[in-house]
Amino acid sequence: MLQREEQESHSIQVRDLTKKFGDFTAVDNISFSIKRGEIFAFLGPNGAGKTTTIKMLTTLLHPTSGTMLVNGYDPMKDQDAVRRSFGIVFQDQSLDEELTAYENMEFHGVLYRVPDRILRKRIEELLNFVELWDRKNDLVKHFSGGMKRRLEIARGLLHTPQVLFLDEPTIGLDPQTRNHIWKYLKDLNRTEGITVFFTTHYMDEAERVADRVAIIDQGRIVAEGSPEELKKKTDAKSLEEAFLSLTGKKIREEEAGSIDQMRMTRRMWGR
Amino acid sequence: MFRTIYILWLRQLKRYVRSRSRIIGSLGQPLLFLVALGYGFGPIFQKAGAGNYLEFLAPGVIAMSILFTAIFSGIEIIWDKQFGFLKETLVAPVSRLNIMIGRTLGGATVATLQGIIVFFLSIAAGFRPTNLTFLPVALLIMALTALLFTAMGTAIASLLEDMQGFQMVMNFLVMPIFFLSGALFPLSGLPDPIVITAGLNPLSYGVDGIRGALVGQMHFGFITDLAVLSGVTALFLVTGSYLFSKMEI
Numbered sequence: 001m002l003q004r005e006e007q008e009s010h011s012i013q014v015r016d017l018t019k020k021f022g023d024f025t026a027v028d029n030i031s032f033s034i035k036r037g038e039i040f041a042f043l044g045p046n047g048a049g050k051t052t053t054i055k056m057l058t059t060l061l062h063p064t065s066g067t068m069l070v071n072g073y074d075p076m077k078d079q080d081a082v083r084r085s086f087g088i089v090f091q092d093q094s095l096d097e098e099l100t101a102y103e104n105m106e107f108h109g110v111l112y113r114v115p116d117r118i119l120r121k122r123i124e125e126l127l128n129f130v131e132l133w134d135r136k137n138d139l140v141k142h143f144s145g146g147m148k149r150r151l152e153i154a155r156g157l158l159h160t161p162q163v164l165f166l167d168e169p170t171i172g173l174d175p176q177t178r179n180h181i182w183k184y185l186k187d188l189n190r191t192e193g194i195t196v197f198f199t200t201h202y203m204d205e206a207e208r209v210a211d212r213v214a215i216i217d218q219g220r221i222v223a224e225g226s227p228e229e230l231k232k233k234t235d236a237k238s239l240e241e242a243f244l245s246l247t248g249k250k251i252r253e254e255e256a257g258s259i260d261q262m263r264m265t266r267r268m269w270g271r
Numbered sequence: 272m273f274r275t276i277y278i279l280w281l282r283q284l285k286r287y288v289r290s291r292s293r294i295i296g297s298l299g300q301p302l303l304f305l306v307a308l309g310y311g312f313g314p315i316f317q318k319a320g321a322g323n324y325l326e327f328l329a330p331g332v333i334a335m336s337i338l339f340t341a342i343f344s345g346i347e348i349i350w351d352k353q354f355g356f357l358k359e360t361l362v363a364p365v366s367r368l369n370i371m372i373g374r375t376l377g378g379a380t381v382a383t384l385q386g387i388i389v390f391f392l393s394i395a396a397g398f399r400p401t402n403l404t405f406l407p408v409a410l411l412i413m414a415l416t417a418l419l420f421t422a423m424g425t426a427i428a429s430l431l432e433d434m435q436g437f438q439m440v441m442n443f444l445v446m447p448i449f450f451l452s453g454a455l456f457p458l459s460g461l462p463d464p465i466v467i468t469a470g471l472n473p474l475s476y477g478v479d480g481i482r483g484a485l486v487g488q489m490h491f492g493f494i495t496d497l498a499v500l501s502g503v504t505a506l507f508l509v510t511g512s513y514l515f516s517k518m519e520i
Binding site for chain 1: 274278282290355357358360363
């Protein structure tokens with residue numbers, strides 16, 4: 001059993017978590033914990049099990065076995081308590097494009113039962129924070145990819161969650177927009193102490209942004225530690241080298257799987 | 272709970288009102304049916320001693336537009352599933368039953384509105400309801416028909432993986448439901464298989480009720496229509512909720 005003290009200092013605790021789809025093991029007996037206020041990265045190639053893990057932590061999938069605690073709640077038993085305690089930015093865009101930025105926020109606020117008198121103020125605060133307040137009445141379908149991402153981050157924060165999950169938050173965005181988004185998230189982490197759990201297959205992001213990184217490959221956590229520790233452990237100059245020596249392969253953009261290519265095409269076409 | 276249902280309902284309505292091209296586009300088909308069939312078959316219908324065909328047809332076309340809009344509203348869940356918005360609703364601390372209720376009510380409202388628009392369209396095309404006192408009954412039956420087929424669309428959408436299945440649903444389910452419902456022809460004096468199929472088809476009762484209310488011609492009668500429509504709607508709502516609650520994304 002997990003110790004009480006440990007529960008309070010940790011946002012997320014995972015023990016022996018496994019998810020199988022038929023014969024295929026997507027997540028293979030992983031364990032890790034994330035401290036409150038930490039920025040934690042899951043680094044790994046496509047199909048490593050990153051999204052599956054996030055889906056289990058956020059109540060969208062039932063694990064085959066293992067235990068999880070998110071902010072002290074069990075995602076399988078206390079679904080609503082868990083859901084209220086985290087915000088999430090999905091890998092695929094999940095805004096309603098026929099609604100305005102403000103309406104997307106309002107919709108979220110009502111679903112999460114944010115009281116009316118707080119809701120308006122909070123929406124204004126957050127849209128200002130991601131610099132979209134002057135576009136609040138524009139339909140989301142006219143937004144660029146980066147603006148949509150920023151809006152999703154603002155939306156994920158609306159109900160003041162303790163943990164923010166971000167699944168490949170910067171995939172398909174240009175370097176400038178990527179930097180911009182990480183600036184918001186680091187600010188947020190510093191000022192509000194929110195725990196950030198993100199997945200990525202960009203080495204430089206994990207190295208630059210995360211306090212701690214878990215390298216995941218074929219459903220297993222291969223190594224875990226701060227970027228410095230990982231580099232020291234493998235005697236590497238960069239995280240990329242460390243990754244190479246730990247998994248025996250490279251991650252590259254052009255190796256993106258067919259699903260990612262589809263996603264990027266879709267983004268290009270503005271869907 | 273009511274605010275959740277309300278905001279989901281409102282979302283459907285806003286999406287509908289904003290898609291002006293979709294509204295205008297969706298009026299083309301009913302107009303074609305009214306003009307081409309209404310005026311094309313009118314003389315033959317008249318000669319056969321069956322009365323004014325446009326009068327007979329218009330309620331059927333109203334029911335048709337409700338059927339298509341309602342099924343499509345339900346099926347839109349697949350769209351939301353594929354393009355991500357559904358996830359946003361499903362990780363929220365809200366029960367799936369409330370999500371399903373909000374969406375279904377929204378879709379049904381949109382389909383009823385579409386039916387009302389087509390009602391006015393048919394008047395513009397020359398249709399004259401014989402008895403306006405029954406208009407509220409016509410509206411009630413339109414709303415029930417809309418609810419029934421939105422729930423059916425939701426149930427189907429919960430089972431389908433992507434939009435590819437949609438074409439099959441249109442061809443093997445929605446089209447037969449429309450053509451074998453008595454929307455286009457009277458059900459009396461037809462071969463048994465067609466009469467039996469029409470009897471098993473919930474749209475037949477919607478068409479019959481709307482026609483009865485607007486022009487006073489009936490095959491089943493109001494009591495049967497309302498009973499069948501309510502019963503089948505309840506059945507689809509329960510099935511739809513169950514399938515929706517089991518859906519994984």
